Amino acid sequence: MSGVRVLAGTKKGAFILTSDGKREKWEVSGPHFAGWEIYHLKGSPADPNRIYVSQTSGWFGQIIQRSDDGGKTWHQPGTPAGAPTKTPDGMPMGESNKFVYDTSSAPLTTHQWYDDTQHPWEFKRVWHLEPSLKDPDTVYAGVEDAALFRTTDGGKSWHELSGLRGHGSGPKWAPGAGGMGLHTILLDQKNPGRIYIAISAAGVFRSDDAGKTWKPINRGLHSQYIPDPNAEVGHCVHRIAMHKSRPNVLFMQKHWDVMRSDDAGESWHEVSGNLPTDFGFPIDVHAHEPETIYVVPIKSDSEHYPPDGKLRVYRSKTGGNEWEALTKGLPQQNCYVNVLRDAMAVDSLDKCGVYFGTTGGQVYCSADAGDSWAPIVRDLPPVFSVEVQTLQ
16 A cells, blocks of 8 residues: 655754555654754655755754655765864854855855845755655755755765856845745746746745746736835745646745746736635645645734634635635644744545644544544644655
8 A cells, every 4th residue: 555754844953744545543663953043854755765855053054854765764965975074163064065156157246135225145055855856866955145056966065056046036036034035946847948946025935947047927916015115036935736637837835925827837827716815935836736735824924824813725626716614624723833844745546645744743634535634743842844656
């Protein structure tokens, strides 16, 4: 029978949750890298046992970890087998920690800061890892301050795809409340040269030549708190998603508004419809139904919790506008958690499974495409990210 492996990154370590295809009983492994912030971990579509992790700390900086056996053991790529992984003073070692902006082709300029001044570009952490669809040694990394990096040697070395940062609009990019992070990377399965990325708070960009050049694709977005509400860049996009069979159709959860594009991001229109609030962070698409999408509305940009203290996932089976609240098995009183942008995922079983994690440390699973929910685990540290692998 097929099984699933859920990869949860939290504020204090990584956890791996496994089950068979029924998704009723779960084994919990972790915490891996206890005490470290795990912004994201994701497995390779080409080799499910290859998992990459972004491990970060305010004290020790950024580390990339890799497993080749489904999370049983880990190593820092670039550190020879058996060699120490830390210096005598406790700092991490390994080429995997070196994320250096490529200034040879894109000079390190400045970007807008919270007070509207210009601020130097500084690397802080890796927000998102996106393994290649076909090569387990190739992975894209979205970082803060916003830039796109790539490894082709399994994480031993990382090189910036500097055409994005050098697009020309970089000085107008600004950090969102949590920093200026490149948080979403979508790879087009039908067009190997096409990549979509999203940055908070700059917007969505697309490359049609494997990351060499980029164009902003934000026409139709409206953000009332920026000087030009319809500007080419500067929009706080929280998350974008697509179905692999229809890579020209994109869905977006923006700072406010749920949006849709039917032309590869060339234009966007709002599909918030009857949602109780159109502020939120995650958005995802059903594995087998390209018009079925999921969001988790949060009360507002200042009150990051569900309206009325009721945790509800909303599902549209019509590609937006018409939404239904999914509540069975979710707390419907006194619930004030948040669901972050990278903390929702879907598996490819039939029925499709939907998963999300909360800032209260719960990871929920629906084995019936959202009709009912049950917690896999309740008391983890705050959950930053959730990914799922469907295993044969």
